[in-house]
Amino acid sequence: MKKVHVLGPGCPKCQQVAANVAEAAKAAGVEVEVEKVSKPMDIAKYGVMFTPGLAVEGEVVCAGRIPGVEEIKGWLGAERAEGKK
């Protein structure tokens, strides 16, 4: 189970990131637990200044843009291949 955090106040861009994560996880066959982080102070703990942001297993993988499904699959798959975190 991968822990994924979607960082942002909850606007349509954040929702799109969450939707892309769900699609990527399904396509990659990876089980994910998605949590939305919407409070500014909580987002700040990740160092993210521009949203939407995305963190996989606690590590920020992108900020200030909507990552594509293939890109997200890579982040989920790469971690799985490394067999860590």
Place this chain on the structure above:
Amino acid sequence: MSDSQKCACEPSEVLFFPCSGGSNCGQIAHYAAVSLARAGRGKFFCLAGMGGHVKGLLESAKAAKVLVAIDGCPALCAKKTLEHAELPPQIHLVVTELGIEKKSGNLDFSEDELASCRGTLERELDAEVALIPGRG
């Protein structure tokens, strides 16, 4: 998202990274960035976060189109920090190259010196931002 909550979904196109060093020139770099940020020309960003390789800050910086490194002196700490983070700046200014003598440990500077630094940055910004697609 509540109406009162400001969305951070519009990344700034321009980020300022002054060295903010311990001299008159370092402070000129710092306050030139403050002045330009307050004027809406970009966002004052966290150089220390680049040096610390804070992933969230690095990824946020990647979303910008123009990174501005403002160094007080030829040590080039701001530029080198960005390059170490694999984020080379599009604009780089060295305050001492404006003819301002560095005085280590002295944090005082004149309004004219600050205006000189700010003016130079504004001209370079105007030229660089014009190159951004859709902004020229």
